[in-house]
Amino acid sequence: MNPEDIAKFIESLNVEQKEAFEKVFKTIGNSMGVEIKQEEVEVEEPIQTTENNKDDFTMHKNNAKPKGRREVVKFKKNTWQDDGTEFTDMETPKVKRTPRNRKKANIVDVECHVCGKTFKMNSNLVYGEYQRCNRCGGK
Numbered sequence: 001m002n003p004e005d006i007a008k009f010i011e012s013l014n015v016e017q018k019e020a021f022e023k024v025f026k027t028i029g030n031s032m033g034v035e036i037k038q039e040e041v042e043v044e045e046p047i048q049t050t051e052n053n054k055d056d057f058t059m060h061k062n063n064a065k066p067k068g069r070r071e072v073v074k075f076k077k078n079t080w081q082d083d084g085t086e087f088t089d090m091e092t093p094k095v096k097r098t099p100r101n102r103k104k105a106n107i108v109d110v111e112c113h114v115c116g117k118t119f120k121m122n123s124n125l126v127y128g129e130y131q132r133c134n135r136c137g138g139k
Helices: 003-012 015-032
Strands: 107-111 118-122
Antiparallel strands (some): 107 118
């Protein structure tokens, strides 16, 4: 095997598999007299946030309650009031409104094929010869 294939193989392993591979390689390497280079691994320290930070919206597993217990959802009164201080620098442009040019609906008398009663319906929705009224529609 060439070194490139070995490097690709090692990159394809997950963390647990890499640790197991290192243990096996160290024991075999020691018995064969091979020098093993120790790479410095940079461990990122997690950012510690205080519980008092109101801008932190992260969810931590240790804060979660056990899944077996249910918790009742209770509502609270909304205490926020619009005092007009936000977005005071924004202005709505004065624009002429778009005219509404839609035609009036063309309504047609249709006979229900279940009960025989006549009812009015938009002609765009009439399709085929078997129409049902609102009362018979759920049957």
